[in-house]
Amino acid sequence: MKIPFFSGLFKKSRRSGAGFVVAISGNGVHFAQVKYLAGRPQVVAYAYHQVAGAKSAGVSSAALEKIRKGMKVGDVEFSTLLAPGEYQLLPVEAPNVPQNEMKSAVRWSIKDMLSYHVDDATLDVFNIPANQTSGDRKKSIYVVAAPNELIRKRSELFERAHIHLRVIDIPEMAQRNIAALYEQDGRALALLAFDESGGLLTFTSGGELYLARRIEISIGQLQDANEALRQQYFDRLELEIQRSIDHFDRQYSHLTVQRLLVSVPANTGLVEKLARSLELKVERLDLSEVMDLSDAPGLTGDETQVYALHALGAALRLEGEAA
Numbered sequence: 001m002k003i004p005f006f007s008g009l010f011k012k013s014r015r016s017g018a019g020f021v022v023a024i025s026g027n028g029v030h031f032a033q034v035k036y037l038a039g040r041p042q043v044v045a046y047a048y049h050q051v052a053g054a055k056s057a058g059v060s061s062a063a064l065e066k067i068r069k070g071m072k073v074g075d076v077e078f079s080t081l082l083a084p085g086e087y088q089l090l091p092v093e094a095p096n097v098p099q100n101e102m103k104s105a106v107r108w109s110i111k112d113m114l115s116y117h118v119d120d121a122t123l124d125v126f127n128i129p130a131n132q133t134s135g136d137r138k139k140s141i142y143v144v145a146a147p148n149e150l151i152r153k154r155s156e157l158f159e160r161a162h163i164h165l166r167v168i169d170i171p172e173m174a175q176r177n178i179a180a181l182y183e184q185d186g187r188a189l190a191l192l193a194f195d196e197s198g199g200l201l202t203f204t205s206g207g208e209l210y211l212a213r214r215i216e217i218s219i220g221q222l223q224d225a226n227e228a229l230r231q232q233y234f235d236r237l238e239l240e241i242q243r244s245i246d247h248f249d250r251q252y253s254h255l256t257v258q259r260l261l262v263s264v265p266a267n268t269g270l271v272e273k274l275a276r277s278l279e280l281k282v283e284r285l286d287l288s289e290v291m292d293l294s295d296a297p298g299l300t301g302d303e304t305q306v307y308a309l310h311a312l313g314a315a316l317r318l319e320g321e322a323a
Helices: 061-071 099-113 148-160 171-180 227-251 270-277 302-315
Strands: 018-025 028-037 040-050 077-081 088-093 121-128 140-147 164-169 188-195 198-205 208-215 257-263 282-284
Touching: 018 061, 018 302, 028 061, 028 302, 040 061, 040 302, 061 148, 077 148, 077 302, 088 099, 099 121, 099 140, 121 148, 121 208, 140 148, 148 164, 164 171, 171 188, 171 198, 171 208, 171 302, 188 227, 188 302, 198 227, 208 227, 227 257, 227 270, 257 270, 257 302, 270 282
Parallel strands: 018 077, 077 164, 188 257, 257 282
Antiparallel strands: 018 028, 028 040, 088 140, 121 140, 188 198, 198 208
8 A cells, every 4th residue: 555645745736637635624524626727726616524423533434435425526636634733843954965865864853852753753844935134044944744653544544435645735734825825926924724623823925834833722712602711812812923923023034924814703703803903914814815616605604614724725736746
């Protein structure tokens, strides 16, 4: 069995062909198909299938196979996503070796950052863009690390479901793909997205991921019935965002953050609160501004877009990208 590791994970979109994604999330499975028409991404199909017991026991191969057959897409290759907690994204100084030796060389750098032996890890690396105004020539990279056993079991699960995996992606890169649709030349974009597991804040420019930070506040907490608790979560969130913006400004003084896009259910009131408290343009993320959703009426709902965001972002990884 060939296990589809992260290889090819970080190449930019070629904007051709069609991307298919099956992503396990929360209590079910997201299916998404995206293709480009005249340079604009079109969601050809999207569906969320709730699976009983998915959160506690995981999704079975039989359930996945039933979903695949129901979508009637034929014998195509799929991408999938790891969930937060299944991998680590580690910024480290790049070893002074050729690019084709980077994965091997970086194992020594991260061996003390993992809770398991580094020889039991699947790794991939991608460059962190440098500050163009800095004289420091040291290069940094992100290392993605996941246990071999987890990758093997995930691959076998999909194989039993007769789903051909092309690549295993991570939410940070899926979110980068979405952010790239909103970017302006020469400026940076901050994107804050929430789901049932928490928040993810990314800073991107020119289709590159500069900074990614996890925020341990979930949609459920933002919707808590206790107003005092909601305010505590908001205060924490505001502080995390401001610290991240300040850090980005120090590291990348040549880039100005144009705005903060937020993917969160409207009933949280979060976008309005952040717009009042941050000295930055804050807007709700609306996928209809950058994607054709006419063939996916289920995505017109505010909350559906929120939970589908990373699956759709992973589907923007199109044919020919994976090695």
